[in-house]
Amino acid sequence: MKIVIIGGKGTIGNKVTDHFSKNNEVLVAGRTSGEVTVDIADANSIKKMFDGIGMVDAIICIAGEAKWASFNDLTEDDYYIGIKSKLMGQVNLVRIGQKFLNPNGSITLSTGVLADDPVLKTASAAMVNGGIHSFAQAAALELEQGHKLNVVSLELVIDAYEKYKDYFLGHNPISMEKAVNAYVRSVMGQRNGEIIRVYQ
Amino acid sequence: MKIVIIGGKGTIGNKVTDHFSKNNEVLVAGRTSGEVTVDIADANSIKKMFDGIGMVDAIICIAGEAKWASFNDLTEDDYYIGIKSKLMGQVNLVRIGQKFLNPNGSITLSTGVLADDPVLKTASAAMVNGGIHSFAQAAALELEQGHKLNVVSLELVIDAYEKYKDYFLGHNPISMEKAVNAYVRSVMGQRNGEIIRVYQ
Numbered sequence: 001m002k003i004v005i006i007g008g009k010g011t012i013g014n015k016v017t018d019h020f021s022k023n024n025e026v027l028v029a030g031r032t033s034g035e036v037t038v039d040i041a042d043a044n045s046i047k048k049m050f051d052g053i054g055m056v057d058a059i060i061c062i063a064g065e066a067k068w069a070s071f072n073d074l075t076e077d078d079y080y081i082g083i084k085s086k087l088m089g090q091v092n093l094v095r096i097g098q099k100f101l102n103p104n105g106s107i108t109l110s111t112g113v114l115a116d117d118p119v120l121k122t123a124s125a126a127m128v129n130g131g132i133h134s135f136a137q138a139a140a141l142e143l144e145q146g147h148k149l150n151v152v153s154l155e156l157v158i159d160a161y162e163k164y165k166d167y168f169l170g171h172n173p174i175s176m177e178k179a180v181n182a183y184v185r186s187v188m189g190q191r192n193g194e195i196i197r198v199y200q
Numbered sequence: 201m202k203i204v205i206i207g208g209k210g211t212i213g214n215k216v217t218d219h220f221s222k223n224n225e226v227l228v229a230g231r232t233s234g235e236v237t238v239d240i241a242d243a244n245s246i247k248k249m250f251d252g253i254g255m256v257d258a259i260i261c262i263a264g265e266a267k268w269a270s271f272n273d274l275t276e277d278d279y280y281i282g283i284k285s286k287l288m289g290q291v292n293l294v295r296i297g298q299k300f301l302n303p304n305g306s307i308t309l310s311t312g313v314l315a316d317d318p319v320l321k322t323a324s325a326a327m328v329n330g331g332i333h334s335f336a337q338a339a340a341l342e343l344e345q346g347h348k349l350n351v352v353s354l355e356l357v358i359d360a361y362e363k364y365k366d367y368f369l370g371h372n373p374i375s376m377e378k379a380v381n382a383y384v385r386s387v388m389g390q391r392n393g394e395i396i397r398v399y400q
Binding site: 133 | 279335
């Protein structure tokens with residue numbers, strides 16, 4: 001399979017890239033690193049990326065940002081950081097990417113446990129994650145050519161535990177193996193419109 | 201109690217307004233009708249509304265629009281109709297409205313069954329509903345002065361059944377009494393950060 005992984009150099013992306021690279025042709029795309037440059041917050045950049053790489057069998061997005069701040073500090077503009085990047089960035093990736101997806105190909109988006117179980121300072125971050133969950137379930141109903149669309153929603157992963165543990169008090173981090181397996185399930189499985197939650 | 205109901209003249213809003221008007225001072229706000237004029241898609245309009253009506257004990261929003269269209273027809277701009285109105289409109293209502301809410305007051309937002317169980321043509325509409333669910337759970341963690349924030353997510357209501365039944369095939373419409381009770385539960389109950397789902 002030919003797979004493009006947007007955000008394939010990140011904490012989770014690295015492990016996912018390692019896994020799929022064993023038996024597939026993997027292209028890593030990123031805003032500042034990777035073989036291909038893309039900024040998912042810009043629809044034209046997404047279009048340009050696909051024009052460059054052509055048809056693929058799987059699209060995996062492990063990218064997208066949102067502003068973390070106390071609810072009383074978040075301005076309207078702050079919400080639009082996440083809306084343009086993690087929310088509409090991933091929506092546009094599906095809108096545009098499906099045209100470059102071979103029959104029976106898959107698109108996998110990424111959210112996180114905040115969608116279902118938010119913590120302090122995540123009014124914006126949780127919002128964009130929850131929006132993607134409902135979007136994917138709806139859009140999956142209308143995909144063509146056997147295309148699949150799933151979302152991986154992970155608990156805090158062990159490799160990010162030190163950096164984020166003070167935000168996720170009482171959360172149990174998941175192993176990187178479990179994280180990678182969620183992406184494997186989406187790409188290699190038959191489900192469509194599934195939110196693959198890996199919490200514990 | 202002094203209650204402002206944004207969208208209090210709509211199909212559901214009418215019934216909610218009737219109920220609360222029996223024992224409370226109710227102000228109905230709307231874009232084109234009601235005692236107060238407000239366009240929730242414009243943060244300045246929300247601010248102006250509250251400057252006019254002053255402190256309240258409860259804010260109920262049964263307003264906000266999103267574009268319905270086939271996934272392949274929805275443009276990026278189409279998504280921003282719902283983002284500006286039903287998503288950020290309701291977020292801004294909480295951001296701004298909390299400053300005009302008496303201690304222990306409540307804010308109730310509205311979404312719908314599409315967040316959890318979308319139908320065709322609702323990639324954008326489902327998205328904004330799901331975003332509000334996660335936003336409210338996150339923002340509720342940080343409210344002050346005993347403020348509460350809940351979301352009412354209704355199945356198709358019987359009074360809208362004829363208009364929408366062809367979209368919601370196999371869905372069982374709920375009674376207007378059940379719809380009203382969801383708002384009563386949010387305003388009069390003690391829960392905070394709850395998604396009050398009334399599906400059947």
